[in-house]
Amino acid sequence: MITLNLRIFKSMLLPRNATVEEYLAPLFKYAPKHVSIKQSDEPLKKGEPLLGFCLTGGTEAPFLQAALENPENPAIILVHNRANSYASGCELAARLNYEHKIGKRAPCVFCSINDEQSVKSIIGAAATASSFAKKHPNLGVIGDPSPWLIASGYFAEKLPGMYNIDLTKIKIEELVQKSVETNVETALEQIVKNYNLDAFTVRCFDLLPHKITSCLEVSKFNDKGITAGCEGDIASATTMMIIRSMAQSPVFMANATGFEDGKATFAHCTIPRTLCTDSTVDTHYESGLGHAVCGRVKEGQWTLAKLGANGDLMTEVVDVKNPSEISPHHCRTQIVVTPPKRLTKKLQRGEVLGNHFLFVPGNIRDELRIFSEVFKQWKPIQ
Incomplete structure (x- = not known):
């Protein structure tokens, strides 16, 4: 409350x-x-x-x-x-x-x-x-943002502060060491407690050389009420924290994977299982290692959103369905989105705010627009 x-x-x-x-x-x-x-x-x-x-x-x-x-x-x-x-x-x-x-x-x-x-x-x-x-909720960045996040990583590190979110940087070596000593879930629990985190995003691909992944653990934390993101994506984690507060729901972070015949497809390995009608545990898509979630989502009206590095917002209400069959060429949980015309044009032209998009069941589009326009930190002109 x-x-x-x-x-x-x-x-x-x-x-x-x-x-x-x-x-x-x-x-x-x-x-x-x-x-x-x-x-x-x-x-x-x-x-x-x-x-x-x-x-x-x-x-x-x-x-x-x-x-x-x-x-x-x-x-x-x-x-x-x-x-x-x-x-x-x-x-x-x-x-x-x-x-x-x-x-x-x-x-x-x-x-x-x-x-x-x-x-x-x-x-x-x-x-x-x-x-x-x-x-001032505390967002932990565990490891540097992944090097491919040229718009959503450290380029966006001022974004959380615009909305009164604190940022704490944590070395990936701490997670690796604790994970090897115990397991990834226990290691993340210790880090969340030690740094008093309300949310985190983890440079997950640095775990692969140690034959471990964090996909299933990220899913679990989202279901437990701790917002968790992948790849050290600061912009996405910030957006997820805002969405969770408004919708009182965990959030699905997903890659855009294609656009064809008026339908957009998105996929990722970390969906919160409470957003699914059923799910199984598979391996991480790119590496074939560890554990990841392959889920069938609750179909219907969802809100798509993403904040950019300077606080710009992209959001629409979309129809979300499950694919007729799972593609072997994408991450484990896959969704098919029917976007409205204005979002269709943006997706076709690449007029977006990064490779990750955030999804939550229901319609909070207006809440997000008002939040991004009115409640950003502001200082008077001297």
Whole structure:
């Protein structure tokens, strides 16, 4: 459960028979189930959203004062359909948008709590931003990023910090030594504990000379609630952490493997088994060593996403199915994706943000877009 702090701004214009609880009811009804909203005036952490509710008209000035006192905190203007709340929010949005355009404060986003989809997406994005600002989750990079990740490795090492994620570098030799002494899963558990990691990405191909792999272990950690990625891919691991927080689900990290007849194919050896209807354990695709997951996924609507090194976002809702048969030319778990037209064009032209794409069941496209646009770390122009 993620807790969001809410500030309520009201004036003497509150109708005589109205109550705060009555006006707030739609917000609590439509907010994501994993988000708890509580009234609080406690100081904000750097980057934590300023979540404010215009209970009535005449609340522009006190909300503006709070926003100007917290210039590095994105503002969420919550309004409703009564008591001139909406008008108050519109006036406030005009001023805060101006303050952002001239470089004086972070962005703002406007949300009517009577609009279910807006509440779901904006509060979902804000909850992740608030959680990260308060905790600064720790992403461990175990070994250097793989040398082929020229866009997603160290080139992207500033990306986690943009969203209040800390980065910890760990030598691959530590994992190798511990794995040889015990096993890969135990070694990773020790590293997660010793470095207080909330997530990790591992340079897995450096394990192959020792006749060991980490594919099955990465799958297990994702199922246990610790986000885990492959190849030292910093951009993908960062995206996975954000998606997990929003969707409350493990994430499938996969290579793009081809595009034909309007269908895109993706594959990898590390799918979390909770995303599968059934699965078997095979060997790692490239090496034929160790253990990897060959799964049949839960078909239906999934969200595809990837953050680039500078915080650019690529995301769409896609239809995901299992292939009629497993190809011997790709990683063990394979999916067939029917993309919308705009994603089709990007895939055909290579207008993408790396070789790895992230998938999660359901639709969190709007949450991701709002998060990437509004809740990136921001500093005022001096």
